[in-house]
Amino acid sequence: MRPLIISFILFLLFFNSSGQSRKIIRIPDIPGYITLKCDFHMHTIFSDGTVWPTVRVEEAWREGLDGISITDHIEYRPHSKDVEADHNRSFDIAEPLAKSLNVLLIKGAEITRNMPPGHFNALFIRNANLLDREDVFDALREARDQGAFITWNHPGWKAQQPDTTLWWNEHTRLLNNNMLHGIEVFNYNEFYPEAIDWARDKKLTILANTDIHEPIGMDYNVAGEHRPMTLVFSKSRTEGGIREALFSRRTVAYFNNTLVGRAGLMEPLFFASLQITPSPGLLRNGETRKIELLNRSDVDYELELVQPGVGFDATSSLVVKAHRVTVIELSGNSDEVSSMSELKVFYRVKNMMLNSNDNLVVTLTIPNV
Amino acid sequence: MRPLIISFILFLLFFNSSGQSRKIIRIPDIPGYITLKCDFHMHTIFSDGTVWPTVRVEEAWREGLDGISITDHIEYRPHSKDVEADHNRSFDIAEPLAKSLNVLLIKGAEITRNMPPGHFNALFIRNANLLDREDVFDALREARDQGAFITWNHPGWKAQQPDTTLWWNEHTRLLNNNMLHGIEVFNYNEFYPEAIDWARDKKLTILANTDIHEPIGMDYNVAGEHRPMTLVFSKSRTEGGIREALFSRRTVAYFNNTLVGRAGLMEPLFFASLQITPSPGLLRNGETRKIELLNRSDVDYELELVQPGVGFDATSSLVVKAHRVTVIELSGNSDEVSSMSELKVFYRVKNMMLNSNDNLVVTLTIPNV
Amino acid sequence: MRPLIISFILFLLFFNSSGQSRKIIRIPDIPGYITLKCDFHMHTIFSDGTVWPTVRVEEAWREGLDGISITDHIEYRPHSKDVEADHNRSFDIAEPLAKSLNVLLIKGAEITRNMPPGHFNALFIRNANLLDREDVFDALREARDQGAFITWNHPGWKAQQPDTTLWWNEHTRLLNNNMLHGIEVFNYNEFYPEAIDWARDKKLTILANTDIHEPIGMDYNVAGEHRPMTLVFSKSRTEGGIREALFSRRTVAYFNNTLVGRAGLMEPLFFASLQITPSPGLLRNGETRKIELLNRSDVDYELELVQPGVGFDATSSLVVKAHRVTVIELSGNSDEVSSMSELKVFYRVKNMMLNSNDNLVVTLTIPNV
């Protein structure tokens, strides 16, 4: 009988502690900026979600997020028979726990209309109740006037854009009136490649959010899986830092091991993730050298050789797995190689997208002495 | 760019389907009874929980439970500023989904008082509002008169029994008045060994429940871990079947790979879990024979040899792992062994408890020819 | 200090037992046949492998295989400076352990030549030394005359067929002389779609083998992954049963959650894997009914609706995950549906291939009353 009791006691030790611990999302900072992991779109029972607002904060803390926004629908509140409160209530309930856990909680709401123009989040608002307006443009103008950062949500959602994913005149009007600043390229489990190109052409900030309604573990529960999140490259870990970064378009969308953003942010992110160690020595014709890539991030980088180097071949395709060392082999194939002072290898990063057609291409430069 | 799109499409196929699938808890039926997996204690935002009632049904379906009861507190409703409803409301909201998913939803409520006598669940009630009575005995009498099965919850909870786990005169009074039928030996992550002995001596039904307040995945999230559940040995997969089985005390409490119950239920459960295949032939002095144990259940059975057999030794301690084949070796150590027509091996099952001091002992009988 | 010791003791209990337990590969039997899981291609230090022959038997037992063949190269023995033995030696060393563990060990060898005709395994041979012949046809004739089942190994291996995967005149000659009976469609991590069509057209037996040289855990080590194996539908779990089944072409190749074989074997395998439970009742226009698919096998079946039924729609694509319950929804879309006595739903099983272009299509027939 003894061992049973003992086993149970040991178990409890682990059980209890697991309740109080926080995952670490290992996406590195880049030069000049802190990389904040954020989810700016989620619901509670105060609109059509199924959890109390504190759950969103607790989930964020446990999963290692830095910042979130609860964005309950203004216009859609199916639990109103049992739940009665104004539009600021979910924020007010969540705020004390967010402060205590040091999760940055950004006050938000979702303006929820038919297409066009569809659904919009207003982030950094002061009073959600004032967004409850008959006309959608009035609501968005109010948000803008409160200083909100406004995002077009799930622009390719089949329920609103069943056949093609269109940019409507209404969106141009919003853009021209400073009432549209960002766009989701990932929402829940969906992906909108068109939105990447719009973001590039119209200078919108790219976002990836969950739009979660259920407890988070119900929808993202496969081992190794992570929920969609917006990587925000911020000058500080503060609400103000996030706001400045969003308005400056310093974000990368991250979901399902895929990163979407501008080369100016993704290239430093790639190199900050890796420690690159070439084996010493001169590469000669007929010989091989190794490059060790130690990946300190949670991302598996999928590389494909763009073109062979001058005088040597290199591993043509590889996955640089998270938290492992992966090896690239260079093999000299002409005498010319030994006379070069450095070797340049060009890889396409297949899970880093610049737009709907192009991937980031990185250059590994190896001294050859 | 192509591979990214492809990869994402494949991912979605898996992602979506995972949302619609249900785990199977592999605990076998025993002769004469269906083994139902149940959790009779949980909360929603209608008392001090943090989820909408439908979440409890969805969680139960996904995890493979057959039956649950939502047991919101009658006397403790901290969200009442925002949530206003009568005591039957959480059942009423959850019921249609339960019907659709074929989860047996038992109407319940928790009568919540200081110790003595503490907290009690009333299961199979008709109207929870009538349990809202000044005097705890009046409330429990009302429950009894509605035909309720009444359980004493977390009898050793430190908040109510800080130093020792006591049986009070009030509990004797309840017992004598048919107002107490069951007792939790596991609640959330706690274990009350005293309760096993009380159950045996006072003919109470043994239960293991979660008493979950948060989304279930927040508290039971380690791979391979399972939440506490009550195994109900029922004549049918119906609410009536569960009720009859509970009043007849045909339950085993199951948590953390530990089973607690009566030998008459646990022995058939043990043997229904295993397919036992001895290697053919006669065991002789100096030779060995193997017994293969194929475990078709989710339980890892932990065995310890009670005594060596007459004329042979056997593996002294082993874990018969879930969904694997484990081997016991018998080795003859006297000439006597070859003259026996069958070999009997006695093992203590260290994770099957009969009471606070004894484990189930099983006998493996192997023909010796 | 105590807890450390205790923790360690508990650990040892688990550690030790794991060394003696065997995985179960849950692929069901089909009517009339036992489904044996086999790997007919592997190497040891007696050719160019890196393990002692007993390791292959131990690995097979642990992973749940029923039968294996060690097929060391006749012509390629790079360790011969240190290891000296005849061609039967690896079988002779492995045989006693195979008997003890009840793994069916089939005597084999690999005849190893340039293309054409390439590499061939001879299974069920009596004396491997006699296969050491100058001319490849002499070697294969000797194998045939020993009663061997002869397989063409990795027919699309890039090292031997760099540009296209060809069937050579030499293979026709072998076929016509009863010196070629089977062909690998999976080898190690490779897949040869052409070989499926050749197998169909020339009546060859389909195989999936590892061709493993290193310890098995070095090459197949991802959680949930399984090595290539040949499913043999045999009348008995004996060497003779396997031989009869191979010559009768009753095999399915299984790797990476993909099954390749004839419809006559794969359709019963699909239905033996699933327990299909429709919700009771009549489907009417505008209503829905559910079908629960309980998958008792290790295979995730990937289904795609081939065509909508008459008068109803059905879930268009789903993954029926291993050891879970997955739900198909039928929804009536015309009044006609309620007058049909049964509903037929047609799904393409995307991970069951009949040839290089076609998948198995299964019909689910649901009573509609």
Add this chain to the structure above:
Amino acid sequence: MRPLIISFILFLLFFNSSGQSRKIIRIPDIPGYITLKCDFHMHTIFSDGTVWPTVRVEEAWREGLDGISITDHIEYRPHSKDVEADHNRSFDIAEPLAKSLNVLLIKGAEITRNMPPGHFNALFIRNANLLDREDVFDALREARDQGAFITWNHPGWKAQQPDTTLWWNEHTRLLNNNMLHGIEVFNYNEFYPEAIDWARDKKLTILANTDIHEPIGMDYNVAGEHRPMTLVFSKSRTEGGIREALFSRRTVAYFNNTLVGRAGLMEPLFFASLQITPSPGLLRNGETRKIELLNRSDVDYELELVQPGVGFDATSSLVVKAHRVTVIELSGNSDEVSSMSELKVFYRVKNMMLNSNDNLVVTLTIPNV
């Protein structure tokens, strides 16, 4: 059909790359030293192991080890009927791969005798053949004269010390003649607490080794499990660095999440593993403050409060899980606490052993302003 091909191609990308990647064991360096992860005891087919020598190097590289020693038995070579070579052969075969993969391969051999004195590894030898001597003391003297670091292996192995774990006169003789320098406290899955105290009293170096005979994945295959290893605190990642560190007793034995060694090494290891961040502010009576412990190592540190602080309570027991953030709560319980300039909290680290009876105690010092 398309998706199958696509799925397979994606799979291969991952499959292939996994073969070329290396795990990282995240045990930090400590001030002044690099922490090398080493296993100094393993076998190949050149004694009684079951793998070719290159397998040991490949396994070490994949698992992230820095250094290994192949220590085939001098006196026990059961495969000699088939394998014939001198005692240096396993090193000679393994050496080129070790160089290529940058694994530090230390030449060794195991002198294998009855108790007393038992089995001994000689590391850093020049010629293993010269250790093949009739008398065990002659063999060990030869090893010493070659400059070997000599370890007593598995001192409490039941086959040699069935009832009690004894230190014999022979060991004193070896110690006095500079023929004994280290001792295993972990071997394979065994633990010898007595050896820790002998190491302390007789100034022996502590080691943890696998003594692996089978492919490593056969014996250490549970997710999250790691094999026994000796942490060597070295001035450089070189063979000479390891040798200097071993003779200077700068090692910690590591197995099953347990560390054994001297306080002077384990305390810096503990603090190098953690980033400790107290929440800002002054702790007052009746208030609480949090300390976040970010654990960057693979070790789960198990902490137990030794004594409450002056004027405050702290979390009494917790597990600081690997690669997570865990929180300690301090709560003021007297007015005195707010007048202290720093708060000291004392924890026993239950999985860091100094000797058979004592654990490391660490002090967390938190500014209180």
